[in-house]
Amino acid sequence: MFIAHRISGLLILGYLYLHLILLSAVLLPHGAKHFNAVAGVVKAPLFIGADLVLFGIVLVHGLNGIRLIVADFGGMIRSSRLGIWLTMTTAALLLGLGVLVLLPDIVR
Amino acid sequence: MATEHVSTEPPVHSEPLQPAVSWAWVLQRFTAILLVVFLGGHLWVEHFMNTSVAVVTERLRNGIFVVLDVGLLVTVVYHGLNGLHGILKETWDGARARWVLYFLLILGMFTVFWGMDILWAFLYHHPFLVIG
Numbered sequence: 001m002f003i004a005h006r007i008s009g010l011l012i013l014g015y016l017y018l019h020l021i022l023l024s025a026v027l028l029p030h031g032a033k034h035f036n037a038v039a040g041v042v043k044a045p046l047f048i049g050a051d052l053v054l055f056g057i058v059l060v061h062g063l064n065g066i067r068l069i070v071a072d073f074g075g076m077i078r079s080s081r082l083g084i085w086l087t088m089t090t091a092a093l094l095l096g097l098g099v100l101v102l103l104p105d106i107v108r
Numbered sequence: 109m110a111t112e113h114v115s116t117e118p119p120v121h122s123e124p125l126q127p128a129v130s131w132a133w134v135l136q137r138f139t140a141i142l143l144v145v146f147l148g149g150h151l152w153v154e155h156f157m158n159t160s161v162a163v164v165t166e167r168l169r170n171g172i173f174v175v176l177d178v179g180l181l182v183t184v185v186y187h188g189l190n191g192l193h194g195i196l197k198e199t200w201d202g203a204r205a206r207w208v209l210y211f212l213l214i215l216g217m218f219t220v221f222w223g224m225d226i227l228w229a230f231l232y233h234h235p236f237l238v239i240g
Contacts, residue, residue: 006195009188009191009192010192010195012188013188013189013191013192016184016185016188016219017219020219020222020223020226023226024222024226026161026226026229026230027225027226027229031161031229032161035160035161036160036161039159039160055151058147062143062144062147065140066140066144069137069140069141072137101155
């Protein structure tokens with residue numbers, strides 16, 4: 001989980017800059033036209049699928065982070081099997097919920 | 109002929125080890141909890157929005173969204189770059205670590221201003237932004 005936390009963190013940091021670059025379309029001359037074009041492109045099923053992959057990475061990083069905070073302040077063992085199992089199960093359930101919510105946008 | 113000596117010893121730190129609880133340590137956890145709230149809200153709000161310049165401008169007319177968006181921007185940049193700093197300082201020590209810290213500080217300030225410029229473009233119609 002130590003390595004997974006770092007890799008997911010770096011991926012999310014990379015996405016932050018990708019996100020800012022795409023939103024920067026609004027800063028171009030005739031920014032409104034370019035921004036709305038970008039917003040139209042990222043609605044494509046392929047991008048929604050990529051969003052779900054990103055959502056999964058965010059869930060793993062966020063829930064594992066909560067687990068570590070609970071371990072730091074609540075006296076749980078950092079490498080507790082139950083804690084890791086709870087983290088991954090919750091991540092899987094929330095990702096499943098995300099898939100259900102976004103499915104209509106993928107299969108149109 | 110010069111031979112390369114590869115040390116198997118752990119690197120010797122010239123500075124005393126960081127205290128177990130530092131401000132950076134506390135802030136990393138504080139921003140983590142804030143991010144669960146800010147990012148959760150961000151994903152929720154953006155999902156139910158048909159994103160376009162007009163819609164974003166309309167949303168940002170409500171001042172609470174400006175506070176939430178700037179709050180998310182600052183916390184995500186601090187948390188992300190401090191996390192990266194934590195990874196990098198394990199590989200680099202001494203003068204290089206300080207150089208990395210300064211670089212990340214400047215990158216962080218640049219990123220916050222970049223994000224704010226994007227927000228301000230929606231709010232106050234950036235000189236380049238032509239609507240319609």
